[in-house]
Amino acid sequence: MALLCRSAALLCKSSRAAPLAVSAAHKYTTGGVTYDYIVVEKRGEKQNVGFIQLNRPKVLNALCDGLMLEVGKALDAFEADKDIGAVVITGSDRAFAAGADIKEMQNRTFQECYGGNFLAHWNRVSMSKKPVIAAVNGFALGGGCELAMMCDIIYAGEKAHFGQPEILLGTIPGAGGTQRLTRAVGKSLAMEMVLTGDRINAQEAKQAAYELTLAEGNRLEKRLFHSTFATEDRKEGMTAFVEKRKADFQDK
Numbered sequence: 001m002a003l004l005c006r007s008a009a010l011l012c013k014s015s016r017a018a019p020l021a022v023s024a025a026h027k028y029t030t031g032g033v034t035y036d037y038i039v040v041e042k043r044g045e046k047q048n049v050g051f052i053q054l055n056r057p058k059v060l061n062a063l064c065d066g067l068m069l070e071v072g073k074a075l076d077a078f079e080a081d082k083d084i085g086a087v088v089i090t091g092s093d094r095a096f097a098a099g100a101d102i103k104e105m106q107n108r109t110f111q112e113c114y115g116g117n118f119l120a121h122w123n124r125v126s127m128s129k130k131p132v133i134a135a136v137n138g139f140a141l142g143g144g145c146e147l148a149m150m151c152d153i154i155y156a157g158e159k160a161h162f163g164q165p166e167i168l169l170g171t172i173p174g175a176g177g178t179q180r181l182t183r184a185v186g187k188s189l190a191m192e193m194v195l196t197g198d199r200i201n202a203q204e205a206k207q208a209a210y211e212l213t214l215a216e217g218n219r220l221e222k223r224l225f226h227s228t229f230a231t232e233d234r235k236e237g238m239t240a241f242v243e244k245r246k247a248d249f250q251d252k
């Protein structure tokens with residue numbers, strides 16, 4: 001597994017260094033399936049990495065329904081292929097994906113979305129039985145950020161920007177943004193991002209990911225609590241309470 005992930009990571013690097021020259025008008029046929037919105041290939045020395053490149057450059061890889069259906073189809077094929085050990089999903093240098101396709105959503109009604117369970121199939125990526133790596137550069141916004149977070153590992157390039165700007169469109173994240181972002185960067189930063197639409201860069205995302213989880217925080221708190229028993233002020237505070245007098249703290 002580690003080796004597969006390493007070779008997938010190398011692929012991410014090489015695809016950043018030399019992005020594929022892909023044309024929006026071109027159709028890609030792999031394993032008998034033709035794709036309009038993505039490029040699908042087997043890559044790596046051993047051809048054991050499934051490679052999916054989002055390919056709607058004119059609209060910054062906006063995630064239309066057809067594109068997400070194709071990603072699902074490609075994942076189905078890679079899952080069924082015993083030679084494939086891991087899958088990489090990437091975009092271009094300018095955009096991983098600038099979100100769900102706003103033009104496609106603009107005129108949808110409540111009845112259509114609610115009754116038809118709009119975009120329910122987006123979850124497919126998070127259900128993959130093989131590890132999926134997002135190689136992100138440029139914009140990863142809204143559904144693009146959510147798509148990256150559905151992957152098991154995110155490799156972010158220096159130009160990567162993550163954000164959940166749905167609030168600026170009068171809506172909210174709908175593909176796990178409020179839930180996965182909270183786990184990825186912590187509640188405080190996630191709330192700030194979701195409530196303001198502000199973006200963070202790769203460095204800030206990495207930094208936030210290093211922040212403590214609740215369990216780690218609780219463990220650290222307990223050890224700090226124990227450490228107060230090494231101070232004179234802790235002894236004085238408790239003694240003063242027992243003796244019904246005001247504590248005389250000395251900052252020691």
Ligand code: CO8
Nearest residue numbers: 059060062098099100101102103119141142143165174175
């Ligand atoms: N949808 C459709 N088209 C888009 C999108 C998008 N999300 N983003 C960019 N485009 C198009 C633009 O309309 C433009 O097209 P055209 O040339 O025809 O006008 C082209 O891409 C280039 O974009 P810009 O000219 O705007 O490029 P800039 O470099 O000036 O700006 C930005 C880049 C900042 C990324 C800007 O395009 C932007 O703000 N885009 C929208 C980002 C956004 O709001 N994303 C969230 C969308 S909502 C969402 O993702 C909800 C997900 C819910 C999933 C639910 C599953 C159940």
